[in-house]
Amino acid sequence: MTRVADMFSERPWALSFFGAVLVWLASIAFTGGMGGGDMLTSAMALATFMVIVGVGQMFVITLGPGNVDLSLPANIGLSSAVAMKVMNNDDSLVAVGLLAAAGSGFAIGIANYLLIRALRIPPIIATLSASFIIQSIAISYGRGLQIKPPDGFADFANAQLLGLPVLALGTILFTIAAAILLQRTLFGRGVLATGQNMNAAHLAGVPVERIRTITYAMCGLLGGLNGALLAAYFRGASNDLGSEYLLASIAVAVIGGTSVAGGKANLPGIWGASLFLVLLLTMLNTFGASPGVRMVLSGAIIVGVITIAGGRPSGR
Amino acid sequence: MMGQLYSVGRNIEAKVMKFVSKALIVSLMGASLLAGAAHxxxxxxxxxxxxxxxxNSWRQAMLKSFESVGKKAVADKVVAKVDVFTTADRAVPTQAAQIQNLILQRYNAIVLNASSPSALNGAVRQACSAGIIVVSFDSIVTEPCAWRITVDYNAMGRQQVAELARLQPKGGNLLEIRGLAGTSTDAKIHGGITEGLKNYPQFKVVRSVTGDWxxxxxxxxxxxxxxxxxxxxxxxxQGGDGYGAAQAFxxxxKPRPTIMLGNRQDELAWWQQQKQDGYRTWSASISPGISSFAFWVAQQILDGKPVPKDITIPYLAFTQENFEAELKAIPKGGVASKDYTQAGAIAIITKK
Structure with missing residues (x-):
């Protein structure tokens, strides 16, 4: 028993994968083994989008107490519309559209940072009020219309390779790159140092403000890209496209072993936690739980898991 | 001409003299001014x-319908001023504050798509006591002093099952997509579907999921x-969810089932694509033009006409035969809508 506990405390991400497997087994036990593989495929596809914003949010949260980006849902909504409008239903413009979405997200990230830094507003308030502005821009820009992606791009977002979604495969590569960025580069170490103690990091010569700028900008950029990919996968941009990613982006980071207090991040855990959240929804849907029960249960389970995850001793 | 006679006949109180004199002047001035005098x-x-x-596209079309019908009414001198106010965040306090502002700005009538059936009642009562007519539609308020305009959602649910029975006579397993949990709209459509299924025992709902429209x-x-x-x-x-269902299948x-659609442009465009290999289905939803109907209700009440406090208007449906004509008229990514004329609205109001 202690060995199991040790395994989880040394590898905080293992717990989230363990949870994901548990809810998956519960769902296939309910269906009598039917559709287990398909369940995983569709969970992988949906988890991909949580991972992309979860990684951005993880870097921001790691910057230290109070750092969080609450503008992601609005960012996703606006960027999805920007991407689809630029692509204009033309497959040759996909790259331009992706760039535009990334650009719009990047600009939102920079604006968030400026609000926090120049006006000295706490990140929670700054990014939340930014999201009201972004939402209004999105409404007047998109006029609430569902704008469709070009067919080739939509097919790509839905494509599968050996039963695995292509987007998920790409995102696994991206997560590995992000892990290297976090653990093996000056920037990543700087993020961790800033999160552990901003003053100490500053005195030790870490360019704290530059690191915060880049982190918020990166989170915004990932939100923007996610918006474009979501619009392709769901075949349509809309203002509400990102609404679930407010809680989800924070939850996957925290469940995955990233410390809310900052200074400690975990990348594999983001995948585990995203799969866990998506499979949890699958399980509750499979059980045929009513919407009320589903919301109460998923809320309670997230709170429960975060309590357990937060209560374990820090690895090193 | 009819409207004029109607209004003269109905106003037997203090206003009658004013009307009679106006009618006299109008009859002297000729037919071109009839409309103005009637109002x-x-x-x-x-x-x-x-x-x-x-x-979303439905709300945008709803705002547009109100605005265009309102603008025309101002140009026709039916009313003096028509303004559209919208908040962005679906929050109750913001809309309550907005209604209080509208009271201060002395509007004669407020047409309301409410963020909550009960939480705005305080603000609505304030408006009523200030002598303002409040007409709620789509998402209605329960405050008794306000008028309530709803769509016959129950019939829409029942008709869906009837259409499905026609298209899939052998019956089989059904998937139900529910709307926003806890809203009256969701309960009514679901109720209609459940009632309808009693007549067609060959169908069985094997799972229901939330689609939130x-x-x-x-x-x-x-x-x-x-x-x-x-x-x-x-x-x-329940509308707005059909295209998502098609994508999920x-x-x-998985093989494509008969999906009941909800009048969105993407749904009808998808239908047109599928039609090439003989796919048949049915589409129905609440028309965003209900806002223009609510506008005419407010105008009629201000005009002193008797208007019942609860009005039900029909839903908007399209069949295999007529959906393509409609598809051309809907903006890309938008939703099918029908603006009401004054005459069309009066016909529904006075129908018993």
Whole structure:
């Protein structure tokens, strides 16, 4: 028993994968083994989008107490519309559209940072009020219309390779790159140092403000890209496209072993936690739980898991 | 001419002298001014729309319908001023504050798509006591002093099952997509579907998922359950979720069932695509033009006409035969809508 506990405390991400497997087994036990593989495929596809914003949010949260980006849902909504409008239903413009979405997200990230830094507003308030502005821009820009992606791009977002979604495969590569960025580069170490103690990091010569700028900008950029990919996968941009990613982006980071207090991040855990959240929804849907029960249960389970995850001793 | 006679006949109180004299003048001045005189009682009235969310195609079409019908009414001198106010965040306090502002700005009538059936009652009562007519539509308020305009959702649910029985006479397993949990709209459509199913025991709802009238939500939740479901012959829905359902079945590489659609442009365009291999279905939803109907209700009340406090208007449906003509008229990514004329609105108001 202690060995199991040790395994989880040394590898905080293992717990989230363990949870994901548990809810998956519960769902296939309910269906009598039917559709287990398909369940995983569709969970992988949906988890991909949580991972992309979860990684951005993880870097921001790691910057230290109070750092969080609450503008992601609005960012996703606006960027999805920007991407689809630029692509204009033309497959040759996909790259331009992706760039535009990334650009719009990047600009939102920079604006968030400026609000926090120049006006000295706490990140929670700054990014939340930014999201009201972004939402209004999105409404007047998109006029609430569902704008469709070009067919080739939509097919790509839905494509599968050996039963695995292509987007998920790409995102696994991206997560590995992000892990290297976090653990093996000056920037990543700087993020961790800033999160552990901003003053100490500053005195030790870490360019704290530059690191915060880049982190918020990166989170915004990932939100923007996610918006474009979501619009392709769901075949349509809309203002509400990102609404679930407010809680989800924070939850996957925290469940995955990233410390809310900052200074400690975990990348594999983001995948585990995203799969866990998506499979949890699958399980509750499979059980045929009513919407009320589903919301109460998923809320309670997230709170429960975060309590357990937060209560374990820090690895090193 | 009819409207004029009607208004003269009905106003037997203090206003009658004014009307009779106006009617005399009008008959002297000729037919071209008839319309203006018929609405003499409301030419100096101001009507405002209070709305709490603008972020989807249905709400945008709803705002547009109110605005265009209102603008025309101002140009025709039916009313003095028509303004559209909308908040962005669906929050109750913001809309309550907005209604209080509208009271201070002395609008004669407030047409309301409410963020909550009960939480705005305080603000609505304030408006009523200030002598302002409040007409709620779509998402209505329960405050008794306000008028309530709803769509016959129950009939829409029942008709869906009847249409499905026609298209899939052999019956089979159904998937039901529900709307926003806790709303009266969701309860009524679901109730209609349940009632309808009693007449067609060959159908069985094997799973129901929440779609929130939103393509993305519907697709996500259907994708989650599809692997665990037996073959599905039909999908009963609430509008705005049909395209998402189609995508979910395609993404899971499952055969395409008969999906009841909800008048969105993407749904009808998808239908047109599928039609090439003989696909048949049915589409129905609430028309965003209900806002223009609410506008005419407010105008009629201000005009002193007797208007019942609860009005039910028909839903808007399209069949295999007529959906393509409509599709051409809907903006890309938008939703089918029908603006009401004054005559059309009066016909529904006075129908017993």
């Amino acid at each position: 003499a009682a409301t030419t100096d009235k101001k009507i405002a729309l209070s709305n709490n969310y603008a972020g 939103d393509q993305t939500t519907a697709q996500k939740n259907i994708s989650a359950v599809l692997p665990s479901l037996p073959p599905i012959v039909g999908v009963v829905s 395609a993404a899971a590489r």
